[in-house]
Amino acid sequence: xxxxxxxxxxxxxxxxxxxxxxxxxxxxxxxxxxxxxxxxxxxxxxxxxxxxxxxxxxxxxxxxxxxxxxxx
Amino acid sequence: xxxxxxxxxxxxxxxxxxxxxxxxxxxxxxxxxxxxxxxxxxxxxxxxxxxxxxxxxxxxxxxxxxxxxxxxxxxxxxxxxxxxxxxxxxxxxxxxxxxxxxxxxxxxxxxxxxxxxxxxxxxxxxxxxxxxxxxxxxxxxxxxxxxxxxxxxxxxxxxxxxxxxxxxxxxxxxxxxxxxxxxxxxxxxxxxxxxxxxxxxxxxxxxxxxxxxxxxxxxxxxxxxxxxxxxxxxxxxxxxxxxxxxxxxxxxxxxxxxxxxxxxxxxxxxxxxxxxxxxxxxxxxxxxxxxxxxxxxxxxxxxxxxxxxxxxxxxxxxxxxxxxxxxxxxxxxxxxxxxxxxxxxxxxxxxxxxxxxxxxxxxxxxxxxxxxxxxxxxxxxxxxxxxxxxxxxxxxxxxxxxxxxxxxxxxxxxxxxxxxxxxxxxxxxxxxxxxxxxxxxxxxxxxxxxxxxxxxxxxxxxxxxxxxxxxxxxxxxxxxxxxxxxxxxxxxxxxxxxxxxxxxxxxxxxxxxxxxxxxxxxxxxxxxxxxxxxxxxxxxxxxxxxxxxxxxx
Numbered sequence: 001x002x003x004x005x006x007x008x009x010x011x012x013x014x015x016x017x018x019x020x021x022x023x024x025x026x027x028x029x030x031x032x033x034x035x036x037x038x039x040x041x042x043x044x045x046x047x048x049x050x051x052x053x054x055x056x057x058x059x060x061x062x063x064x065x066x067x068x069x070x071x072x
Numbered sequence: 073x074x075x076x077x078x079x080x081x082x083x084x085x086x087x088x089x090x091x092x093x094x095x096x097x098x099x100x101x102x103x104x105x106x107x108x109x110x111x112x113x114x115x116x117x118x119x120x121x122x123x124x125x126x127x128x129x130x131x132x133x134x135x136x137x138x139x140x141x142x143x144x145x146x147x148x149x150x151x152x153x154x155x156x157x158x159x160x161x162x163x164x165x166x167x168x169x170x171x172x173x174x175x176x177x178x179x180x181x182x183x184x185x186x187x188x189x190x191x192x193x194x195x196x197x198x199x200x201x202x203x204x205x206x207x208x209x210x211x212x213x214x215x216x217x218x219x220x221x222x223x224x225x226x227x228x229x230x231x232x233x234x235x236x237x238x239x240x241x242x243x244x245x246x247x248x249x250x251x252x253x254x255x256x257x258x259x260x261x262x263x264x265x266x267x268x269x270x271x272x273x274x275x276x277x278x279x280x281x282x283x284x285x286x287x288x289x290x291x292x293x294x295x296x297x298x299x300x301x302x303x304x305x306x307x308x309x310x311x312x313x314x315x316x317x318x319x320x321x322x323x324x325x326x327x328x329x330x331x332x333x334x335x336x337x338x339x340x341x342x343x344x345x346x347x348x349x350x351x352x353x354x355x356x357x358x359x360x361x362x363x364x365x366x367x368x369x370x371x372x373x374x375x376x377x378x379x380x381x382x383x384x385x386x387x388x389x390x391x392x393x394x395x396x397x398x399x400x401x402x403x404x405x406x407x408x409x410x411x412x413x414x415x416x417x418x419x420x421x422x423x424x425x426x427x428x429x430x431x432x433x434x435x436x437x438x439x440x441x442x443x444x445x446x447x448x449x450x451x452x453x454x455x456x457x458x459x460x461x462x463x464x465x466x467x468x469x470x471x472x473x474x475x476x477x478x479x480x481x482x483x484x485x486x487x488x489x490x491x492x493x494x495x496x497x498x499x500x501x502x503x504x505x506x507x508x509x510x511x512x513x514x515x516x517x518x519x520x521x522x523x524x525x526x527x528x529x530x531x532x533x534x535x536x537x538x539x540x541x542x543x544x545x546x547x548x549x550x551x552x553x554x555x556x557x558x559x560x561x562x563x564x565x566x567x568x569x570x571x572x573x574x575x576x577x578x579x580x581x582x583x584x585x586x587x588x589x590x591x592x593x594x595x596x597x598x599x600x601x602x603x604x605x606x607x608x609x610x611x612x613x614x615x616x617x618x619x620x621x622x623x624x625x
Binding site for chain 1: 116117119120121122125126230231252280281282283284285286287290291292320321322323324338376378400402403404406407408410411413417418419420421557559
């Protein structure tokens, strides 16, 4: 679901938990790998990806209903 | 009732900024400069919250050396447009007058307002028209403004939602809020308030069924400010007139102006009269003036319509992507890349977000950022204005609020016990209820009712039936909503706010017995020139009181 965290890359700093505008990580424990408690409240705004100090540890998976329609 | 469920905390300040978006941060910075104690209360985190959270790239600005010394010409021009048409001349003039100062200020703080060393205007205009939107690299704007606010001494509390303003015999004296991180109830005492909670996003159905956070602007902006202002007797205006916007399908995202491509039909023919090749300066302005084009193409059998960026040179493409990224479209562009969609080879379908209505109006603040109630100020998308409006009027409101708070006792008065207990008891009942309805159930039903009965087809009978249904929802929501934790409590309170806003929309839509813009009264198809006025509404003991007010043009 929306933000995807790679447990082996995550430094457990909690930056994504801190900044998410929708608080999708609500209830995540300090010092642990963040949990996506409310995935369908994600706006896919990229705040968590932008704030993560370790590039690649978190990414967004865009859900199918948001598929971009294009030609060709 | 377990009143012990909440820890309580009291905070005293002079100026309370509700919402830490562009308007709230600008208000806080200015109020702190004016030697007021300032508190920003933000539902999310000020670093990324609001509709400017991930950036913006257009700032409406009047620069005499670009636009000429006659500001009145610009005021007139602006008032002819969709944004300016519902504002008094004095308001537009103040906005234009102050815009360049704010641009210079932002630039000095480290938000790049120039491109390659000079001011560059582009977008939101028809070819040949004077450009009034400054291209700027706003990706870091929230970080910069947050730094400034902290540097000037403002205090920021994130993850905190204000639900109602509090009063004493002198007027507004504070607010009651919940902190969802600490699970605390806050009693905030202040001398004045600046409301800056943004637009209203989750009131009408989203463009994607079942995915209600797929909204054009931030889905956490749901009209908390309008709702608490209305409950406090503040005047709202133009709530009955909905707006719709267009953009990429199905990933809802604001920001058409930066796309440089041409909108074309499936055979490749441009759908608008303005451009036939990509243009980084104007884009394809057809959607600025004709939001329904995608609906009309679909209905006439000629759709769909595509944003075709074919023909952009490498350099032009990089230029466009630079602005799109600064506008907060990172995740959208990354998703195209991940799906190997090449925007020069694969035209992207655009459409009208026709379900996603939002009220054009809101809290009617004037050119001093004042609302109709002393001590309560508002700015930004509490009415409308985009980033430039939020920045300029946030600044002005902050200054006014700082001045006003000095005339007050400074938050030392007695607690308004009844109001406080009423709010606390609502929160407690939501938290303590078992097996109740979720906020999501209530939000979905609200969206259904708004879309079906106060959507793009309106009539007396539909509006009456819809209002009756909405009032039933309101009653059920108050009786059955349940929150398992403070996060869900916040969502429940958001829904209760949206229900209040929905009620105002129904009432105001019944009052405007004509068709105007997207307020389409099929029983009154005529646009009555005599009703080219603002419909102002205020809560009174006997229900909503309406007033028609002329605009000074």
